[in-house]
Amino acid sequence: MNPYVDVIIRSIIAFLSIFFAARILGKQTVSRMTIFDFIAVVTLGSVTANLAFALEVKARYIFLVFFIFVLLIYLSAFLSLKSKRARKYVAGDPTVVIENGKILEHNMKKMRYTLDYLNQQLRQKDIFSIDDVDYALVENNGLLSVKKKEAHLTVTRKDLHIFKEEVKLPIELMMDGEILLNNLKENDISKEWLLSELKKRNLTIERVVYALLTSNNKLYIDIHDDKLHSPMDVE
Template structure:
């Protein structure tokens, strides 16, 4: 029984350490991984996994190894902030794969980047014709950034010389999962009475609302638990 208790303790300790490290290292390590971030994440995962269940390894040795590796990651991140050469060494450089509608096969071969994957990434950027592309660049985190030729870009209000109302605030979440977010109301000088009156205008009770947000243009978006959709597209087929 003592072995199970030890594994439970080590697992909880591993989770706490990994959570603290993720908060310390920041969002970039967990969302947009470079070569170094990828290696760091795998190594941290391996250390944590061994800490969780490999009882043949001493706990304090694994804790020291994990702590030291996190320190090395932070040290390299600090060096990268101070040195552009270090950033290029650890993160790599963006690579152009399309220029003026022409695929740069040499650059693709260096990255082992296939045409199938290139087409997939282009479709993800709303591009179905390579001739529309002025530049396509594979960023250091593996994502594809696409700049279309001027004649294929979307028209915006500035192009049409149309006036647009300025938006200086972010959308404000008012209700989530049927609960009022009081902090957001207080920070934005909005009263609970005002929110309740907005619900009354729409003949809604608080318990009926899943999500409510005040958009930057002053309009309120409200989603209820009952959607009143007779044939939802995501309905599972019956067997």
Template sequence: MSEHLEVVIRSILAFSILLIGTRILGKQTISQMTLFDFIAGISLGAITANLAFNLTIDIHHFLISFFIFILILFVTAYISMKSRKARKILAGDPTDIIQDGKILEENMRKMRYTLDYLNQQLREKDIFEVEEVLYAIVEPNGTLTVLKKPLFRSVTPKDLQLQPSEKGLPIELIMDGRVITKNLEEHDLSLEWLKEEVKKRNVEWDNVFYAVRSSNGFLYFDYYDDNIPFPVDKE
């Protein structure tokens, strides 16, 4: 067998082994990445790292291996776009771990997903009681998606039949004491108008550290001198 053919075979074999390994380890180990992204990152990272310092292997072997992985990734990405079944194989399916407020122990066991980790991810979503959860789903990238029970959901303007007045994004006008002229011009605001708003608040212009106009049109100012006798972050 020629060396080039051996590199091609080893590259395909390595990719297959990484795919099997990540499926065995489970979703919890890959955090924000899908299984496919995880494999791609490790594979290409390892190849390029060896290319940088492993001088005992011919450079053309590294290049062959690298481009074989690129080709595999390109082909598999294309197949994934065309086939839902392929996406399931490469990325996996979402997995329910709480359904109708009940923990599905068997699904957790299959993923090696512990109660400690479940509680941690719930706390990251400001949920400290499992009884608040109606559904919880582990997505293919390892994140937890939660639907609370109706009793524990936040009230929205729609629930109160209100019409929010927000339009667009907040506009930063002053940062670090410097006027952002571009933002003023893009929204037809003048420097004179901004100075007048500062004057209305009986504040010196040089004392303004940060200024932003919110999406509902209100202005927020933060000053260098906050008039806080004992700031909690003072060292």
């Protein structure tokens, strides 16, 4: 076989292999990674790269290695779900870096986690002073979770005894000139009502790009060939 054709075919196989592996292993592997997830991604990436261009090695051998790694990663994740001990070993434990407002230097030193990096992660959470923090820990995926001191917590509606009914989600009614009949049915909205609302605005179905019933029951419509949005209902 022509080596260029061989590389093309093997590359396609490698891409499909890593795609299906990601679907099997789940979203966690491709989101914020733990150490175990990092090892899994690097390993699978290395194996699929070899599958694509290591022409001196037969593809079936590399694919066997790939399958073994996917199986090992899947079994490790399965054991983590079934056993707390296994989960602790595979993913590790969060590490406390601030407790009762005090920095735990020993824990930070074990992780090689510097004060500069701690301050950087706090700033990303809009906290510019360590003195505002009551409790902070580094999660298994490297992100920082923080609990502020009571005096620095954000005031909520509940704190002010301001209560409001739960806001419902907006409902998409039309998209790209088509009525979303399932959405209408699931939310007890009649097609006739929608058509009458379009008629009030001198609009046809074909002219509508997007129609949405907002959380406060107002109709939002965007039409073709018009940079201006049609006005909302004021019923």
